[in-house]
Amino acid sequence: MMFAVKGTFVDTPLIGAYRTRVGYAVVDSGVCLGVFSTLPIEYSNIDIKDYGNSLIIPGMSDLHLHAPQYSYCGTAMDVQLLEWLEKYTYPEEGRYSDIEYAKKGYANFVKDLKNTTTTRAVIFATIHNDATLELMKQLDEAGFVAYVGKLNMNRNAPDYYCEKSVEQGMKDTRAWIEKCNFKNVKPIITPRFTPSVTDDYMCELGKLARETGLGMQSHLNENRDEIKWVKALCPDSKHYSDTYDRYGLFGGECPTVMAHCIYCTKEEDELIKKNGVYIAHCPTSNENVLAGIAPAGYYLRNGYHIGLGSDVAGGHTLSLLDVMATSVQVSKLRSLYVDNSIRPLSMAEAFYMATVGGGSFFGKVGLFEKGYEFDAVVIDDANPDNPMEFAIEERIERLAYLGCGNIIHKFIKGA
Amino acid sequence: MMFAVKGTFVDTPLIGAYRTRVGYAVVDSGVCLGVFSTLPIEYSNIDIKDYGNSLIIPGMSDLHLHAPQYSYCGTAMDVQLLEWLEKYTYPEEGRYSDIEYAKKGYANFVKDLKNTTTTRAVIFATIHNDATLELMKQLDEAGFVAYVGKLNMNRNAPDYYCEKSVEQGMKDTRAWIEKCNFKNVKPIITPRFTPSVTDDYMCELGKLARETGLGMQSHLNENRDEIKWVKALCPDSKHYSDTYDRYGLFGGECPTVMAHCIYCTKEEDELIKKNGVYIAHCPTSNENVLAGIAPAGYYLRNGYHIGLGSDVAGGHTLSLLDVMATSVQVSKLRSLYVDNSIRPLSMAEAFYMATVGGGSFFGKVGLFEKGYEFDAVVIDDANPDNPMEFAIEERIERLAYLGCGNIIHKFIKGA
Numbered sequence: 088m089m090f091a092v093k094g095t096f097v098d099t100p101l102i103g104a105y106r107t108r109v110g111y112a113v114v115d116s117g118v119c120l121g122v123f124s125t126l127p128i129e130y131s132n133i134d135i136k137d138y139g140n141s142l143i144i145p146g147m148s149d150l151h152l153h154a155p156q157y158s159y160c161g162t163a164m165d166v167q168l169l170e171w172l173e174k175y176t177y178p179e180e181g182r183y184s185d186i187e188y189a190k191k192g193y194a195n196f197v198k199d200l201k202n203t204t205t206t207r208a209v210i211f212a213t214i215h216n217d218a219t220l221e222l223m224k225q226l227d228e229a230g231f232v233a234y235v236g237k238l239n240m241n242r243n244a245p246d247y248y249c250e251k252s253v254e255q256g257m258k259d260t261r262a263w264i265e266k267c268n269f270k271n272v273k274p275i276i277t278p279r280f281t282p283s284v285t286d287d288y289m290c291e292l293g294k295l296a297r298e299t300g301l302g303m304q305s306h307l308n309e310n311r312d313e314i315k316w317v318k319a320l321c322p323d324s325k326h327y328s329d330t331y332d333r334y335g336l337f338g339g340e341c342p343t344v345m346a347h348c349i350y351c352t353k354e355e356d357e358l359i360k361k362n363g364v365y366i367a368h369c370p371t372s373n374e375n376v377l378a379g380i381a382p383a384g385y386y387l388r389n390g391y392h393i394g395l396g397s398d399v400a401g402g403h404t405l406s407l408l409d410v411m412a413t414s415v416q417v418s419k420l421r422s423l424y425v426d427n428s429i430r431p432l433s434m435a436e437a438f439y440m441a442t443v444g445g446g447s448f449f450g451k452v453g454l455f456e457k458g459y460e461f462d463a464v465v466i467d468d469a470n471p472d473n474p475m476e477f478a479i480e481e482r483i484e485r486l487a488y489l490g491c492g493n494i495i496h497k498f499i500k501g502a
Numbered sequence: 503m504m505f506a507v508k509g510t511f512v513d514t515p516l517i518g519a520y521r522t523r524v525g526y527a528v529v530d531s532g533v534c535l536g537v538f539s540t541l542p543i544e545y546s547n548i549d550i551k552d553y554g555n556s557l558i559i560p561g562m563s564d565l566h567l568h569a570p571q572y573s574y575c576g577t578a579m580d581v582q583l584l585e586w587l588e589k590y591t592y593p594e595e596g597r598y599s600d601i602e603y604a605k606k607g608y609a610n611f612v613k614d615l616k617n618t619t620t621t622r623a624v625i626f627a628t629i630h631n632d633a634t635l636e637l638m639k640q641l642d643e644a645g646f647v648a649y650v651g652k653l654n655m656n657r658n659a660p661d662y663y664c665e666k667s668v669e670q671g672m673k674d675t676r677a678w679i680e681k682c683n684f685k686n687v688k689p690i691i692t693p694r695f696t697p698s699v700t701d702d703y704m705c706e707l708g709k710l711a712r713e714t715g716l717g718m719q720s721h722l723n724e725n726r727d728e729i730k731w732v733k734a735l736c737p738d739s740k741h742y743s744d745t746y747d748r749y750g751l752f753g754g755e756c757p758t759v760m761a762h763c764i765y766c767t768k769e770e771d772e773l774i775k776k777n778g779v780y781i782a783h784c785p786t787s788n789e790n791v792l793a794g795i796a797p798a799g800y801y802l803r804n805g806y807h808i809g810l811g812s813d814v815a816g817g818h819t820l821s822l823l824d825v826m827a828t829s830v831q832v833s834k835l836r837s838l839y840v841d842n843s844i845r846p847l848s849m850a851e852a853f854y855m856a857t858v859g860g861g862s863f864f865g866k867v868g869l870f871e872k873g874y875e876f877d878a879v880v881i882d883d884a885n886p887d888n889p890m891e892f893a894i895e896e897r898i899e900r901l902a903y904l905g906c907g908n909i910i911h912k913f914i915k916g917a
Binding site: 158159160161162163164165179188191192194195198374375377379380403404412415416417419420422423424425431433434470472473474475477481484485487488489491 | 573574575576577578579580594603606607609610613789790792794795818819827830831832834835837838839840846848849885887888889890892896899900902903904906
């Protein structure tokens with residue numbers, strides 16, 4: 088139950104600054120008891136895993152991704168959001184009504200997710216109960232901690248991939264939640280986005296959230312056409328955020344992740360902050376489906392909860408290291424072309440978002456600190472052929488930009 | 503001398519459209535004799551290399567990169583161009599006065615370049631003759647075709663990394679050219695950029711170009727501060743391009759590659775087109791050092807010569823597949839935030855730039871066509887775990903976005 092990990096630990100207790108410690112992390116029942124430069128005498132008999140000069144970083148939390156879209160990851164990048172859903176997403180997600188297809192698709196996804204720095208994730212599945220449970224089972228067996236949502240979607244979707252009534256949808260959703268008996272994988276309420284869910288359905292989902300105490304995930308302000316559409320669908324709403332908030336599905340008592348948040352109004356920003364809504368910043372996806380660039384630096388530096396999302400398959404990669412690099416790159420373009428009052432993100436800020444920024448949605452996660460769950464990724468980045476030597480922050484930068492490192496071990500909750 | 507390659511050949515004889523052929527490419531003395539659906543009877547005795555379902559794409563040409571910067575690739579991304587040069591570039595390039603250091607640094611570079619789709623490149627070295635010759639030797643031995651430039655730089659550089667006089671610089675440059683006796687690696691005249699080269703030195707380099715028939719490479723319109731600086735340094739020039747052109751170093755009789763071209767004026771564009779100057783589009787670098795986004799789609803669709811450049815180490819990757827993906831992504835952001843009259847690049851357009859677009863700087867290169875030099879990369883992208891099947895264009899997209907493929911063979915000039 089108790090062991091120590093020896094090596095070079097890098098984390099970001101403060102936004103924008105790395106903390107590096109060489110020493111021993113002591114772990115008991117999945118929880119970190121602290122990082123010590125020398126092993127305290129009371130732990131002298133525990134097993135020590137020594138990782139030499141490898142980097143040990145916190146496991147990363149992917150706050151937004153669509154598991155059934157992983158199969159077509161890296162394709163279908165030629166259209167904007169709404170057309171993209173119709174043309175590529177719905178046909179593929181619809182295939183998950185076939186449980187055999189779902190088993191294969193999710194096995195491919197989980198296999199590849201293992202080879203990333205991700206240890207936790209907040210995930211969209213499809214409208215299908217069986218396939219969603221299959222995904223949760225596979226993730227749980229692979230050791231991941233995750234919130235997974237069976238989708239709710241009862242309008243503006245093709246016949247073959249649309250829930251037929253609010254009543255049936257609620258019945259299915261309750262039946263699904265009852266079957267979620269996994270160790271580390273939990274259900275989360277998942278209205279796809281406002282255009283997919285009628286007000287009466289959203290209202291019922293809000294009641295379900297209050298009744299069960301479950302959290303929720305959805306999309307917000309990703310694309311200008313989407314925003315106009317939401318306004319047309321919900322003419323009496325104050326803004327896009329209000330279409331969730333008026334049913335109790337926007338933070339507060341209901342832990343909430345909202346993906347994108349590129350075009351929030353000032354009023355929406357205030358609500359996001361007041362309600363402690365988590366923002367999933369998805370820069371790779373936002374480039375690919377021509378959505379735009381979110382003001383992530385603003386949110387991060389002004390007390391909002393913000394983490395990173397791969398948003399596969401709008402995003403083309405499961406690697407949050409890649410997403411970190413992209414978040415820095417597009418923040419530079421944003422400062423150049425959109426708003427130079429928000430300085431570009433540093434890599435340390437991106438690292439913060441990928442680790443403790445998103446990790447805190449899961450509790451005490453994302454730091455090597457007493458009382459934090461021990462999620463850690465051990466990366467061997469040695470390259471004897473390179474004539475230069477690198478400081479710790481440069482080694483992190485190279486991991487993000489070049490991916491030049493081998494993941495040699497991953498701990499999730501100490502396992 | 504003669505052999506056939508069997509497999510699935512993908513190239514882009516027309517901008518923006520893939521051509522796919524399954525069959526046999528016949529190669530004689532490094533040159534393609536054609537691609538045939540069945541092997542013509544007269545070649546029935548030649549050796550056949552069968553690559554099954556792997557993709558066979560043209561070798562890619564990297565029109566702009568700095569080999570001595572490769573060591574610090576993926577770091578030093580926190581400042582803009584001019585500060586970046588002072589703070590990171592000059593100190594590292596200066597170390598190449600030590601031939602032992604150069605040997606190690608260039609070996610690391612050439613080793614990694616082998617693991618990419620690149621078969622040809624146009625490369626900046628340093629001001630040092632010995633180190634530059636070492637790089638050329640290593641590239642030549644590894645089978646690459648390349649133009650490599652010993653740098654010319656006699657102002658605005660630190661003492662330890664600055665040529666002392668025009669006379670000495672010209673003497674060194676001539677001595678270097680005389681020693682360039684390699685099979686496939688040739689010299690190219692390389693004034694770093696106008697701020698680094700006095701007018702009298704530029705003038706002498708222009709004479710040298712006319713005398714030797716050599717081409718030239720440099721930088722153009724990368725950064726707004728740089729452009730202002732050039733104007734201040736050369737107040738009598740018509741524009742940045744003129745600072746090269748007035749000395750005969752801007753296309754025409756002198757084959758020229760200009761990196762970046764983000765902020766060219768209309769007058770400069772006309773000169774670039776008239777003189778057949780090649781544009782090296784470097785989107786990864788342009789993001790990283792906060793330069794901007796070049797109007798690559800405009801150039802590509804309007805008869806300019808344009809290829810891709812990794813621009814290591816402003817660019818963070820040697821992989822032109824990565825650069826292709828980034829060129830598409832930033833073209834979307836440009837259409838959204840800068841100029842929506844230029845539609846985003848398609849991946850087929852990016853592929854064109856990476857292959858025949860840049861390849862034509864080397865002659866008949868970048869297509870599987872009779873008379874073209876046979877540069878080819880064989881990539882195994884099979885993934886039996888993925889439940890989806892992909893069309894050829896999707897397989898190319900996935901190579902670019904995900905890098906999901908193994909290079910199993912590379913031919914350069916048929917070898």
